[in-house]
Amino acid sequence: MIEPNYFLINVALLTVGTILIRGFFIALSGKMNISPKVKELFTFIPAAILPALVVPATFFYQGQVAWIGGKERFLILLASSIACYFVRNTLFVISFGLIMLYLVTKF
Amino acid sequence: MKHFKMGFRSVLPIISGIIPFGAVMGSAFSEAKLSFWQAMLMNTSVYAGAAQLATVDLMKMNAAYFVVVATGLIINLRFLLYSAAMSPYLKDSTPLIKFFTAFTLTDQSYAAMSANHDKFNTNTEAVNFYLGTSLCMILTWDASVVAGYIFGNFAPASLALDYAIPLSFVALLIPTLKTKNHGAVALFSSIISLLFFALPLKTGLMVTALLSIALAWVIIQKKSKV
Known part of the structure; x- marks a missing residue:
């Protein structure tokens, strides 16, 4: 049984980390010359x-x-x-x- | 709308590979005794199958926060490269489209985009195509995870439908190998991925990707000097 708070904190950190990874260069698009x-x-x-x-x-x-x-x-x-x-x-x-x-x- | 539909349709042939993977993910949520809403929360917010499978397994073992989060993020690091490759198409897009694109970036949607990139005349067409692939991916993935959660891993083992995942990646990869140099990088990646397979925390994938990108950079530099 996974403890609910433990699960929620892990999912929250994974969500934020993953969106930062996925969005890093996309957020910079248009602001840098490639x-x-x-x-x-x-x-x-x-x-x-x-x-x-x-x-x-x-x-x-x-x-x-x-x-x-x-x-x-x-x-x-x-x-x-x-x-x-x-x-x-x-x-x-x-x-x-x-x-x-x-x-x-x-x- | 035409390119949105094209994008949606481009993913349809590979859903045979996504459904069994989603079913495995859904049954893993169920076996970990997570509630339906916990499963759906993770599935929609993280939206990264391989990382979810690995981290649910670690959470079942009550692993430290750092181990769970680091494992998931290392597996997801490849999205950084996809993000870089997608960025030129999105330079004129709204923040909402950029956010949605980042949020839905997957191996399949990026590969479908890459395999069809010569069909776009403008960035808008490319982005519309991508949004079509993303919608198809989300619908298929969420439906198969829900089905896996409710019914367990319903795909008959004798059909080995899990094998459709690597096959779909092959079908998406081959059209992107437009020159001998691309083929050489793919061959190099294939070989060294076997050598680095045993590295901990699945870091072999990222090490292989970075070394292969380094080789591609060397090839590009050499070509420009000729």
Whole structure:
């Protein structure tokens, strides 16, 4: 059981901290000049973050001990990336990956 | 309105990845014996799934305030980069729009925005598109958390619907890799994220992101000298 005041204080601090993080540069927009190089740097943000979210989550899906076993999610992710390169359709990529995973784990 | 609808529609294909995540979050609230209103308070005010999951778990263990808040904020630090990337679009927006944009910044809404950025001629179109993605995200996320809270994790395990989350990120990432340099940074991020995965408090994500951004900066600097 989480004590209500303890919960409320944590949620309040998390809310304020998160909005400060999310809003920091947005609040400054229009008040600072962004150079073309920095604007170009922004285009690299998805490439810098999204692989770091998905690759470990699939590669270490069954923990860090088994380096070879249980890597089907990672391998299907690679196959889905290749499929996505040719077919730029989100629904197709998700369906492709889920069906592949179902088939691999079922059979 | 056209771009708002485009933004809303751009998120529809990835809701198959958001629903199971929301259901997990809702059932985690329920298992932590939080009341419905406590769950909804945290869900709407923090609005960051990964940080919420981690911090609810820590609060169940009665962890110190610092540990709970630091863990949540470190996981959310990546939003700082999204905030920086969104800022040029918002320079002419009202404070209310800026606040709403900041409040609703998520991996999915930013990635959808980034994947479609070449479709905007003006900042207003971009912001309208973003607001559409945000509305779709909020509705889907809140509905799936409520359902998860009431019914538990309803997604059948055999369908492995949780796997739709990484797949949706792949589908959002690939269109943003417009040059070999973007591909190189994504590859670099993939490899070093595995090396830094074991870092405490999930700091591996932020370390990977910062090193990858540093690599991108080096690439841009080198390109400008050629």
